[in-house]
Amino acid sequence: MSTEITPENLAAETHNPLTVIDFWAPWCGPCKILDPVLADLEINYGDQIHFGKMNVDGNQEVAEKYHVLSVPSLVIFKNGKAVEKVSGVYPKEKLQKYFDQKLAEVQSV
Numbered sequence: 001m002s003t004e005i006t007p008e009n010l011a012a013e014t015h016n017p018l019t020v021i022d023f024w025a026p027w028c029g030p031c032k033i034l035d036p037v038l039a040d041l042e043i044n045y046g047d048q049i050h051f052g053k054m055n056v057d058g059n060q061e062v063a064e065k066y067h068v069l070s071v072p073s074l075v076i077f078k079n080g081k082a083v084e085k086v087s088g089v090y091p092k093e094k095l096q097k098y099f100d101q102k103l104a105e106v107q108s109v
Contacts, residue, residue, distance in 0.1 A: 002042055002051035007062055011080065016050040017106045019077040020099070023068045025056050030089045031072045037092045041099065048103055076102055 003013055005021055013019065022038055024031040042051045056063045056071055066075045066082050076084040086098070 002038065002053045005052040005054040007059060010054075010062065013050065013052050014077040014082075015080045016077070017079060018048070018102055019050040019052065021052045021054055021075045021077065023054050023056050023063055023066070023071055023073045023075065025071050027057075028071045034072045034089045037090075037095060040092060041095060044096070045099065045103075049099060078102075078106060 002022065003009075005013055014021070020038075022031075022034070024035070038051065042049075045051075054062065056068065066073075067085060068075065068087075070087050072089065073085055073087040075082050076086070084102075090098075
């Protein structure tokens with residue numbers, strides 16, 4: 001189960017080799033479509049990728065800091081530093097290929 005991200009725990013929760021934070025909102029239809037896809041991928045990646053979720057409602061300053069202009073948006077962190085953002089809904093296979101690529105980048109360093 002992905003970790004609920006707050007401004008207070010953001011730094012600690014992203015201090016991993018690879019972290020994916022899902023910026024979402026309860027009123028967002030596409031977010032509801034992406035949620036089970038991410039839940040499946042979280043199971044597949046186990047301890048390789050740390051997954052978190054941040055509700056943009058009430059956390060607008062954090063969303064703005066990472067240039068999240070639409071939801072859902074996935075912000076990729078490497079060792080605590082935001083390095084990429086992907087917005088929109090993608091099929092599981094496409095996200096899996098993308099995550100595999102990000103893992104390969106982290107492991108090759």
